[in-house]
Amino acid sequence: MELILLLIYSFFVWLVFFKFKWLPWNITSQVIVFTLPIVALAVLIFLLNIFAPSSADVRTLNYVVQVVPRVSGHVIDVPIEPNRPIKKDDVLFKIDPTPYEQRVQALEAKVLQLEAAVQVASAYERELQEQLTSAVNKARSAEARLPELEARVASSVALERELGEQLKAAVSKKAAVGSKLDLAKKRVAQFGQLVQTGAGSRFDFEQSEAELAGLVAESEGATAAEAQVQQRLSARTEQGKLADIAAAEAQLAQARNDLESARAAEGQVRQKLSARTPDGDLAQVADAKAQLLAGRADLGEARWNLEQTVFKAPADGTVVDLQLRKGSYTVPMPLSPVMAFVEKEQWVIAVFSQNEVRNVEPGDEAEIAMLTYPGRIIKCKVDSIVWATAQGQLPMSGRIPGAAAQPLTDGKLAVRLVLDGEDKDLFLAAGARGVGAIYTKKGAMIHIIRKVFLRVSTKIDWFVFKLH
Numbered sequence: 188m189e190l191i192l193l194l195i196y197s198f199f200v201w202l203v204f205f206k207f208k209w210l211p212w213n214i215t216s217q218v219i220v221f222t223l224p225i226v227a228l229a230v231l232i233f234l235l236n237i238f239a240p241s242s243a244d245v246r247t248l249n250y251v252v253q254v255v256p257r258v259s260g261h262v263i264d265v266p267i268e269p270n271r272p273i274k275k276d277d278v279l280f281k282i283d284p285t286p287y288e289q290r291v292q293a294l295e296a297k298v299l300q301l302e303a304a305v306q307v308a309s310a311y312e313r314e315l316q317e318q319l320t321s322a323v324n325k326a327r328s329a330e331a332r333l334p335e336l337e338a339r340v341a342s343s344v345a346l347e348r349e350l351g352e353q354l355k356a357a358v359s360k361k362a363a364v365g366s367k368l369d370l371a372k373k374r375v376a377q378f379g380q381l382v383q384t385g386a387g388s389r390f391d392f393e394q395s396e397a398e399l400a401g402l403v404a405e406s407e408g409a410t411a412a413e414a415q416v417q418q419r420l421s422a423r424t425e426q427g428k429l430a431d432i433a434a435a436e437a438q439l440a441q442a443r444n445d446l447e448s449a450r451a452a453e454g455q456v457r458q459k460l461s462a463r464t465p466d467g468d469l470a471q472v473a474d475a476k477a478q479l480l481a482g483r484a485d486l487g488e489a490r491w492n493l494e495q496t497v498f499k500a501p502a503d504g505t506v507v508d509l510q511l512r513k514g515s516y517t518v519p520m521p522l523s524p525v526m527a528f529v530e531k532e533q534w535v536i537a538v539f540s541q542n543e544v545r546n547v548e549p550g551d552e553a554e555i556a557m558l559t560y561p562g563r564i565i566k567c568k569v570d571s572i573v574w575a576t577a578q579g580q581l582p583m584s585g586r587i588p589g590a591a592a593q594p595l596t597d598g599k600l601a602v603r604l605v606l607d608g609e610d611k612d613l614f615l616a617a618g619a620r621g622v623g624a625i626y627t628k629k630g631a632m633i634h635i636i637r638k639v640f641l642r643v644s645t646k647i648d649w650f651v652f653k654l655h
Contacts, residue, residue, distance in 0.1 A: 193224060193228075196224050200220055204216065204220070231633070231636065234630060234633055235633060235636060235637050235640075236543060237543075237545075237546065237629075237630070238546060238626075238627050238629045238630025238631075238633060238634070239624055239625065239626050239627065239630065239633065239634050239636075239637035240539055240543035240544070240547070240624065240625055240627075241622065241623065241624040241625075241637065241640070241641070242537040242538055242539050242602075242622065242623050242624070242625075243622050244537070244538040244620075245535065245536070245537045245538075245555050245557070245604075245620065245621045245622055245623040246535075246536055246618065246619065246620050246621075247533050247534070247535050247536075247557075247615040247616065247617060247618065247619045248533060248534040248535075248536055248617070248618075249504075249529050249530055249531075249532070249533040249534075249617035249618075250502075250529075250530040250532055250533070251527050251528070251529050251530070251617075252501055252502075252504075252527070252528040252529075252530060253521075253524040253527060254279065254498065254524050254525055254526045254527065254528050255519060255520065255521055255523070255524045255525070256282065256495070256498060256517040256518070256519055256525060257492070257495040257498075257519055258282060258287065258492050258495045258496060258519060259282075259516070259517060259518040259519060260282035260283045260284075260286070260287075260496065260516070260517065261282065261283045261514060261515070261516055262280055262281065262282055262283075262511060262512070262513055262514060262515045262516070262517060263281050263282065263283050263513060264278075264280065264281040264513060265279070265280045265281075265509070265511055265512065265513055266278050266279075266280075266281075267279055267280075267506060267509065268509070269505075269506050269507060269508065269509035270505060270506075270507060271505060271506075272503070272504075272505055273500045273503065273504055273505055273506065273528075274500065274503055275499075275500055275501070275502050275503050276499045276500060277499060277500045278497055278498070278499055278500075279498045279499060279500055279506070279526070279528070280498050280511055280525070281496060281497050281498070282495075282496040282497075282498075282517060283496070284493055284496040284497075287489065287492050287493040287496055288493060290489045290492070290493075291486065291489045291490055291493055294482065294485050294486040294489050295486060297482050297485075297486075298479070298482045298483055298486050301475065301478050301479040301482045302479060304475045304478065304479070305472070305475040305476055305479050307475070308469070308471045308472040308474070308475040308476075309472055311469075311471055311472075312460075312469045312471070312472055315456055315459055315460050315469075316460070318452070318456045319453060319456040319457065319460065322449050322450075322452040322453035322456055323449075323453055325445065325448075325449035325452075326446055326449035326450050326453060329442050329443075329445040329446035329449055330446055332442045333439070333442055333443065333446070336435065336438050336439040336442050337439060339435040339438070339439070342435070500528065501528065501530075502528075502530045502531065502532065503530070503531040503532075504528055504529050504530040504531045505528075505529050505531075506526050506527070506528055506529070507527060507529055508526070508527060509526055510526070511525045511526055529617055533615065533617065534603055535555065535567065535603065535604040535605065535606065535615065536573075536601045536602070536603060536604070537553070537555070537601070537602045537604055537623045537625070538599045538600070538601055538602075539599060539600055539601075539602060540599055540600075541598065541599065541600050544572055544600055544602060546627040546628070546629055547569060547572060547602060547625055547627055548569065548627070548628065549569050549570060549571055549572075550568060550569060551568065551569040551625055551626060551627055551628065552566075552567075552568060552625070552626045553566075553567040553568055553569055553604050553623060553624065553625045553626065554566060554567065554623060554624055554626075554638065554641055555567055555604065555621055555622070555623035555624075556621050556622055556623065556641060556642075556644065556645035556648065557615065557619050557620070557621035558619065558620055558621055558648055559615070559616055559619045559621075560613075561645065561646075561648030561649045562645055562646055562648060562649055563645070564641065564642060564645065565606065565610045565613060566606070566607045566608040566609070566610050567604040567605060567606055567607050567610075567623070568604065568605060568607045569602060569603075569604060569625060570603040570604060570605045571602075571603050572600060572601075572602050572603075573600060573601040573602070573603065574600065576598035576599070576600065577598065578598040579598070602625065604623070622641065622644060622645075623641070624637050624638075624640075624641050626638075
């Protein structure tokens with residue numbers, strides 16, 4: 188562009204000084220003619236670099252995803268082709284899912300088993316609760332029987348004393364009736380002799396016989412009562428205790444043993460029920476639930492691994508160098524990707540010197556000309572300025588940074604551009620190079636000159652300068 192301006196200026200100089208000779212061609216005019224374009228071009232270029240900076244290094248950058256499989260296995264299908272557009276979630280390749288399906292089935296069966304174990308543990312807890320209720324009821328029943336059985340023992344002891352007294356009374360009565368019976372027999376014999384001799388009264392004889400019969404009956408009753416008491420007192424154990432007392436004491440001892448057994452069982456059940464987690468679950472139930480959660484986690488991981496046997500595109504893009512083939516064996520190693528996926532999303536970067544971006548702001552108009560589109564001006568706008576360079580990074584270490592260890596090159600700043608207007612959806616190849624310019628909000632009157640410069644320079648891109 189500078190050459191064109193000089194040619195136009197030279198044409199007007201020729202017209203003024205040589206064609207029409209309106210001004211003389213002397214030393215003064217010669218100095219002015221040669222000095223004026225130099226000063227004017229210098230001022231123009233200085234102002235353009237401030238208000239409409241240009242960049243000879245414009246490039247497109249694409250995100251490249253290193254495709255690393257998440258699971259290992261043999262590749263059974265690669266349904267894509269290289270350098271062809273791929274949509275997000277399209278299948279890139281498939282890995283043999285057989286071992287992962289078997290793993291899922293095994294863990295599903297294990298989860299069912301662990302769920303049954305949780306049910307068994309819950310049933311065990313309910314059983315312990317029932318055992319506790321039963322033990323508490325037994326203890327209460329045994330404790331309630333103790334007063335009755337103790338009273339029965341006391342009653343049996345009192346009965347033994349009573350039987351002793353009854354035996355004494357029966358023996359005394361038998362002895363007293365025996366004495367009266369002997370006397371009555373003598374009187375019957377005496378009255379019988381008197382009646383036979385006619386000296387006695389028949390009435391007295393019969394009366395004595397009646398008294399004798401009554402005494403005999405009374406004696407037999409006393410004997411029977413004595414025998415009955417003797418029989419009851421003779422029912423004793425080997426230790427000499429009365430049978431009723433021994434039976435009552437045995438029942439009392441049994442009730443006390445039942446009470447102790449019930450309380451011991453209650454204590455054991457309470458001890459088992461006291462083994463709980465902070466959440467209140469029984470230890471066995473908590474253990475079963477923990478195993479179930481672990482089993483479900485393993486199942487979830489197995490299902491996730493099964494899903495990863497089908498690897499899908501993470502975004503819209505393309506695979507440039509496809510070397511993965513059916514039958515290959517893949518492993519999840521970050522240092523060994525199976526393919527490189529170039530995303531459709533890209534950055535357009537223009538590199539400027541640090542003092543050129545002082546007036547650049549997001550939203551400013553920009554134009555670029557890429558070698559892949561010779562002669563075409565692509566409309567853009569400024570998205571952001573990358574306010575960082577490699578020279579501004581201070582690596583973390585235990586050493587004091589020295590000036591000699593830092594790069595001494597002049598760092599440049601990158602400005603991110605986004606396509607705008609009709610060129611918003613224009614395809615730009617990853618790594619495409621070109622030139623561009625940004626038109627700031629200042630110096631708008633000279634922006635046209637930069638635009639002309641840019642359009643003239645892009646026309647040269649039509650030519651391929653090669654010697655063969």
